[in-house]
Amino acid sequence: MDKVEKKRQKEQHVVEEMIRLYCRKKHPKEDRQAGQICPVCQELLDYARLRSEKCPFMTEKTFCANCKVHCYKPEVREQIRQVMRFSGPRMLIYHPVLAVWHLICSKKESKK
Numbered sequence: 001m002d003k004v005e006k007k008r009q010k011e012q013h014v015v016e017e018m019i020r021l022y023c024r025k026k027h028p029k030e031d032r033q034a035g036q037i038c039p040v041c042q043e044l045l046d047y048a049r050l051r052s053e054k055c056p057f058m059t060e061k062t063f064c065a066n067c068k069v070h071c072y073k074p075e076v077r078e079q080i081r082q083v084m085r086f087s088g089p090r091m092l093i094y095h096p097v098l099a100v101w102h103l104i105c106s107k108k109e110s111k112k
């Protein structure tokens with residue numbers, strides 16, 4: 001697997017974990033099947049995956065959070081921003097390694 005592909009997979013993994021966390025805490029249990037996320041969040045995740053899949057900047061950019069601004073459609077962008085805002089800080093507790101990686105990447109990107 002090449003480097004870009006690896007980065008892509010990692011990015012998708014981070015987004016998935018963030019959405020899962022958000023759904024678990026924010027959405028009613030009744031909307032979810034055991035171990036699953038609700039249909040709304042599933043749709044969001046599918047969209048995020050698709051964007052990542054098609055992202056032409058994968059080689060240069062470090063993480064999608066910095067770049068979503070350009071490629072997500074507005075209503076989805078708002079959705080994902082809420083997820084990031086909620087799950088971002090909490091990722092430190094649940095997925096410290098991913099969270100730190102995400103943080104470093106975002107920092108690097110904003111320096112440019």
Ligand SMILES: [Zn+2]
Nearest residue numbers: 023027038041
């Ligand atoms: Zn949900």
